[in-house]
Amino acid sequence: VPRNRADIARDDKVGEIVAAARDRLVDGGYENLSVAGVARDLGLAQAAVYWYFPSKDHLLVAAVEGMFHDILAAKPPKRSTLSSVLWFTERLSEIADLRRAVRERARVSQVAAEFDRNMADFLRVMLMNALSDDGVFAPEDVADLLMALCEGVLVLPTTRKRKRELIAMGVERLVSG
Amino acid sequence: VPRNRADIARDDKVGEIVAAARDRLVDGGYENLSVAGVARDLGLAQAAVYWYFPSKDHLLVAAVEGMFHDILAAKPPKRSTLSSVLWFTERLSEIADLRRAVRERARVSQVAAEFDRNMADFLRVMLMNALSDDGVFAPEDVADLLMALCEGVLVLPTTRKRKRELIAMGVERLVSG
DNA sequence: ACCTGAACACCGTTCAAGT
DNA sequence: ACCTGAACACCGTTCAAGT
Numbered sequence: 001v002p003r004n005r006a007d008i009a010r011d012d013k014v015g016e017i018v019a020a021a022r023d024r025l026v027d028g029g030y031e032n033l034s035v036a037g038v039a040r041d042l043g044l045a046q047a048a049v050y051w052y053f054p055s056k057d058h059l060l061v062a063a064v065e066g067m068f069h070d071i072l073a074a075k076p077p078k079r080s081t082l083s084s085v086l087w088f089t090e091r092l093s094e095i096a097d098l099r100r101a102v103r104e105r106a107r108v109s110q111v112a113a114e115f116d117r118n119m120a121d122f123l124r125v126m127l128m129n130a131l132s133d134d135g136v137f138a139p140e141d142v143a144d145l146l147m148a149l150c151e152g153v154l155v156l157p158t159t160r161k162r163k164r165e166l167i168a169m170g171v172e173r174l175v176s177g
Numbered sequence: 178v179p180r181n182r183a184d185i186a187r188d189d190k191v192g193e194i195v196a197a198a199r200d201r202l203v204d205g206g207y208e209n210l211s212v213a214g215v216a217r218d219l220g221l222a223q224a225a226v227y228w229y230f231p232s233k234d235h236l237l238v239a240a241v242e243g244m245f246h247d248i249l250a251a252k253p254p255k256r257s258t259l260s261s262v263l264w265f266t267e268r269l270s271e272i273a274d275l276r277r278a279v280r281e282r283a284r285v286s287q288v289a290a291e292f293d294r295n296m297a298d299f300l301r302v303m304l305m306n307a308l309s310d311d312g313v314f315a316p317e318d319v320a321d322l323l324m325a326l327c328e329g330v331l332v333l334p335t336t337r338k339r340k341r342e343l344i345a346m347g348v349e350r351l352v353s354g
Numbered sequence: 355a356c357c358t359g360a361a362c363a364c365c366g367t368t369c370a371a372g373t
Numbered sequence: 374a375c376c377t378g379a380a381c382a383c384c385g386t387t388c389a390a391g392t
Contacts, residue, residue: 006355013356029284035385045358047387056385097284104281107206107274120334144333144343145350149322152329156321157297166321173322173350183374190375212366222377224368233366 014052014062016042021063030101033060057109064098068119071095076130082171084130089150089167092123096154123147136175145174191229191239193219198240207278210237234286241275245296248272253307259348261307266327266344269300273331300324313352322351 020038035056039046053059071094076087099119105112127150128143149170153163197215212233216223230236248271253264276296282289304327305320326347330340 010355030281031285034383036383046385047359048357050386051356100277100281104207104277108208117334141343141346144335144339145326145347148326148329148333148343148347150329151332152325152327155328155332156325157294158321162321166318166325169318170322170325170351173353174347176350187374211364213364223366224378225376227367228375 010052017049017052017059018062018066021059022066025063025067025098029097030060030104033063035059055109055111057105057112060102060105061111061115064095064102065115067098068095068122072122072126076133078130078133081131081134081136081175082168084134085127085146085150085171086164086167088127088130089153089163092150093154131175142175146171149174187229194226194229194236195239195243198236199243202240202244202275206274207237207281210240212236232286232288234282234289237279237282238288238292241272241279242292244275245272245299249299249303253310255307255310258308258311258313258352259345261311262304262323262327262348263341263344265304265307266330266340269327270331308352319352323348326351 017038020041021033023041024033024037033056035049036046038059039049049059053062071091076084078084099116102112102116102119106116107113124143124147127147131143131146149167153166153170156163156166158166194215197218198210200218201210201214210233212226213223215236216226226236230239248268253261255261276293279289279293279296283293284290301320301324304324308320308323326344330343330347333340333343335343
């Protein structure tokens with residue numbers, strides 16, 4: 001929460017940098033994100049970025065965090081349980097590449113590791129809420145199984161149509177009355 | 178298949194380079210793999226590696242391919258269907274990090290993308306064979322669902338014990354008579 | 355407090371030149 | 374055929390120095 005003009009100006013600058021980072025992630029993914037590149041885009045010296053972000057990983061996390069919340073801001077059209085899970089999987093697939101990059105960095109980076117866990121926890125809560133909105137009592141077991149189903153299907157080398165089929169079959173078998 | 182002495186010598190050299198790359202992957206993962214580092218380990222000039230591998234991605238694929246086959250060479254102890262799937266998931270988790278790295282590179286690299294698909298196809302066949310050895314008739318749907326279950330559970334931020342529980346419940350619900 | 359310039363220690367890849 | 378040396382164009386990070 002910014003208190004004075006200095007803090008507000010700082011947040012603006014942080015916002016600019018994160019926006020530039022997001023632009024680079026949107027076209028080109030993680031391997032297109034570089035501190036040097038972001039600085040270039042903003043007409044800054046390379047070292048200037050480090051005044052606001054202590055490392056490239058901190059910048060990565062900030063950028064992905066923004067995209068993550070934007071993507072999941074919309075509410076599911078809650079009709080059937082199946083449609084909720086399909087919607088959820090669709091959102092998941094939009095950020096799958098960036099989540100993979102974050103997880104890759106999590107092997108080495110503290111911030112990335114923590115953010116990776118936070119994303120997973122958040123997604124789990126989202127899925128459970130979607131289910132309870134559908135009137136489905138979802139114990140933790142079912143929630144975890146559905147979560148695994150969504151994540152796992154995304155990773156398979158198949159068509160989107162086939163993935164939807166698998167989700168449908170999985171939901172039918174995993175969600176008991 | 179080597180034909181003459183020159184080809185054999187070449188394969189030996191390729192083997193040395195791949196072995197050095199594997200060593201680096203084993204401790205440190207993908208971010209510890211560098212063409213420069215491998216060359217240093219072998220006392221070669223950096224450019225020498227490029228006589229055998231046209232790019233870092235080709236070297237990565239060769240190294241991971243070796244580890245992949247070594248890990249999956251052992252046969253499952255085939256008792257129950259559940260134990261087969263648990264065994265399969267255990268193997269999967271051993272190469273999960275490297276598969277993630279390969280998939281990350283697949284976004285840009287031709288060889289990495291092709292190898293990533295080959296791994297997935299191979300794993301799918303392995304799982305189906307394990308199931309049929311157990312006397313379980315596994316139609317493609319069940320195989321894909323189990324595959325997704327294994328991959329998805331690996332990605333969840335839980336303990337190994339909990340993962341095994343989820344696999345057990347998933348197998349019970351997904352494998353119908 | 356914010357930013358620059360320059361350096362450091364790395365990369366992947368290419369290429370002329372050697373044997 | 375195989376390898377070296379050197380270059381090119383990049384990195385992430387640090388730090389003294391400026392305002």
